Amino acid sequence: MIGMLKRLNFFPHYKTLLEKGLKNTTIRLGVNNRYEKNDIVSITVGWSEDNSEEVGFAKIVSVAHKKIKDLSEDDLEGESPDCSNKAVVKYALSAIYRKVVSEEDDITIIKWEKTEEEKD
Numbered sequence: 001m002i003g004m005l006k007r008l009n010f011f012p013h014y015k016t017l018l019e020k021g022l023k024n025t026t027i028r029l030g031v032n033n034r035y036e037k038n039d040i041v042s043i044t045v046g047w048s049e050d051n052s053e054e055v056g057f058a059k060i061v062s063v064a065h066k067k068i069k070d071l072s073e074d075d076l077e078g079e080s081p082d083c084s085n086k087a088v089v090k091y092a093l094s095a096i097y098r099k100v101v102s103e104e105d106d107i108t109i110i111k112w113e114k115t116e117e118e119k120d
Helices: 012-019 086-097
Strands: 006-010 025-029 040-048 051-067 106-115
Touching (some): 006 012, 012 040, 012 051, 040 106
Parallel strands (some): 006 040
Antiparallel strands (some): 025 106, 040 051, 051 106
16 A cells, blocks of 8 residues: 555554454544545554554544534444443543543544455
């Protein structure tokens, strides 16, 4: 593949969910335009991207931007248990991003499906 493969990095405690395919959605704080539908990405786990371990590859199937208060059940499908319902999302994101997050904050919802290997 020409250039660097984009990656989605997760904290290590999500590793098992990612490897088993139980987590295929992520909610990121802010409007993130880094990912687009059909992108092939590397799924990694680590406390930072610089020190992470690759656990697989994925194809982005959708990217959406909205406010936390506008999340739907469909948006949360495939998320990890710590973000399984709308009421806890702001608290989970507050812990991850180490800042106070409100229902008025913008988020990016990224959904993917696992692929067996990197595509060129």
